[in-house]
Amino acid sequence: MIWNRERETLTDRKKKIIHGELLKNLVKRVYDSIPFYKEKIDAARINLDGITSITDIAKLPFTTKENLIDNYPFGMFAVPMSTIVEIHTSSGTTGKPVIGGYTSGDIDMWGEVMARCLTASGTAENDIIQNAYGYGLFTGGLGVHYGARRIGANVIPISGGNTKRQIMIMQDFKSTIITCTPSYSLYLAEVGGELGVDFKKVSLKAGNFGAEPWSDNMRKEIETRLNLMALDIYGLTEIIGPGVANECRYKNGVHICDDHFYPEIINPETGEVLPPGEVGELVITTLTREATPLLRYRTRDITALIPGECKCGRTSVRMKRIMGRTDDMLIIRGVNVFPSQIEEILFHIEGLEPHYQIIVDRVGNLDELSIQVEMNERLISDSIKGLEATENKIVAEIESVLGIKVGVKLVEPKTIVRSEGKAKRVIDKRQI
Amino acid sequence: MKTKQISVFVENRVGRIMEITEILGDNKINIRALSLADTSDFGILRMIVDDIGKAVKVLKEKDFIVKENYVVAVEVPDKPGGLAAVLKVLGKKNINVEYIYAFFEQPQDKALIIFRFENPDEAISALMESGLNVSGEEKRGVH
Structure with missing residues (x-):
């Protein structure tokens, strides 16, 4: 099933025309309404009249996450505040979050692209979508919600967590589609198994799983244990949230909604655009976003575009699974975590440069993050109560900043291995 | 008497306490009293030694x-009810004991109890008022 046959099966020629028109319009919009882009375009002496086709995109400057943070909170808004109808932020960014503004047109577009993504996994009007992505500032919950509404399906806004209730609801309401992180889907399978649930008798037929990296091995496990078709969904707050891309039933890469989000793959070192098929950093231009449009946004996700047609009939360009990051961002249970955030919290508590190590593991299908902190003169106490209070304080501070519970273990000085004087900050033991 | 105690952070690993005692032994530092508090992950080894400065340094x-930090050493008769009498005094004055450990002195009719209080001076006056022997540093060879 294809939601928008006209837009999802554009011929190359037609796509090029549309891309050219949208890009021309976009550069004028950002130049006129966002001082950051005006300065950048002027400084690079780019003649906007020379931007006439999509191939001219390589002349334009990149936008980075730092640029967005520098312009926090509303410096990247291209429209007056009165036309903004919703704001979302990234889950866990360093210091200030990344902001996404939405006009009612943007919400419409979001519903459209999410409708495409859900349709790609077989969702139709008579389906019941159990939406276990978090509702709130996080884009996951509401993004799926808008797509479901657009299709006219029945969406159950159960949000994340409360696993036993999730399992009860999916049985009682006969949910047919589940949306959550892939690791949470396996957790549902595990808890369901403990409760004696036979997933062959549960109505679920498909799931859109995303917000964290996963693999084909995990897919096989999810499909077997939950007895459904598991498809990958990709998105990021900066661009729209979920809905940037989704797999079709042929499971050969995610189809990017490329009439809204124009993808490029670049060499992250040089910025040079790489030909289709080569691995590099994904860069996205939001061709149609009204509130917070972005020129050539560097996602820091490493992947490759897949040339050629797809058996499903869509001509929208496909992209491989995310293979890594150009920065040190970790994704823990769908939450973006930067080691620098944890460092900042420890610094705040200890008042001196902390020696710590972050250990990421997947225990019983859920990501576990534990932090080892070396004992020092400031933290030591002669009572167990005092040391446990320190551990609990670190746990609580991290939970309040990142929204996830971590384990903290105090260790002896110099037990964290240092290479060239600097400790390896992150040990990722997950086998995804 | 108020006396200084050192506390050392140790992870629960085989041989760690041996290492500490060995370091002190090699440096001719005598451990006068010792207690270990532990959780599943770590422990705190608290000691009264005869040369605090040197022990900390090595x-x-x-x-x-x-x-x-300061603890209070109290001499208690080594007989039933000896410790209870001390705790009773503290209880009456509503003084909270953070933790407590004991060791025995020669001749063996007295036990020396080490008390950790939030405010050692307050506890000392309370104990002395009740006529208890708050053990002096010199007497214990702690200097």
Whole structure:
């Protein structure tokens, strides 16, 4: 099933025309309404009249996450505040979050692209979508919600967590589609198994799983244990949230909604655009976003575009699974975590440069993050109560900043291995 | 009497306490009293030694994290009810004991109890008022 046959099966020629028109319009919009882009375009002496086709995109400057943070909170808004109808932020960014503004047109577009993504996994009007992505500032919950509404399906806004209730609801309401992180889907399978649930008798037929990296091995496990078709969904707050891309039933890469989000793959070192098929950093231009449009946004996700047609009939360009990051961002249970955030919290508590190590593991299908902190003169106490209070304080501070519970273990000085004087900050033991 | 105690942070690993006692032994530092408090992950080894300054120095050189603080040493008759009498005094004055450990002196008719209070001076006056022997540093050879 294809939601928008006209837009999802554009011929190359037609796509090029549309891309050219949208890009021309976009550069004028950002130049006129966002001082950051005006300065950048002027400084690079780019003649906007020379931007006439999509191939001219390589002349334009990149936008980075730092640029967005520098312009926090509303410096990247291209429209007056009165036309903004919703704001979302990234889950866990360093210091200030990344902001996404939405006009009612943007919400419409979001519903459209999410409708495409859900349709790609077989969702139709008579389906019941159990939406276990978090509702709130996080884009996951509401993004799926808008797509479901657009299709006219029945969406159950159960949000994340409360696993036993999730399992009860999916049985009682006969949910047919589940949306959550892939690791949470396996957790549902595990808890369901403990409760004696036979997933062959549960109505679920498909799931859109995303917000964290996963693999084909995990897919096989999810499909077997939950007895459904598991498809990958990709998105990021900066661009729209979920809905940037989704797999079709042929499971050969995610189809990017490329009439809204124009993808490029670049060499992250040089910025040079790489030909289709080569691995590099994904860069996205939001061709149609009204509130917070972005020129050539560097996602820091490493992947490759897949040339050629797809058996499903869509001509929208496909992209491989995310293979890594150009920065040190970790994704823990769908939450973006930067080691620098944890460092900042420890610094705040200890008042001196902390020696710590972050250990990421997947225990019983859920990501576990534990932090080892070396004992020092400031933290030591002669009572167990005092040391446990320190551990609990670190746990609580991290939970309040990142929204996830971590384990903290105090260790002896110099037990964290240092290479060239600097400790390896992150040990990722997950086998995804 | 108020006396200084050192506390050393140790992870629960085989041989760690041996290492600490060995370092002190090699440096001719005598351990007068000792107690270990532990959780599943770590422990705190608290000691009264005969040369605090030197003990802190040699342990720090070996990358141990050491904390010094005051505790109160109280002499208690080594007979049933000896400790209870002391605790009764403290209880009456509503003085909370953070933790407590004991060791025995020669001749063996007295036990020396080490008390950790939030405010050692307050506890000392309370104990002395009740005529209890708050053990002096010199007498114990702690200097």
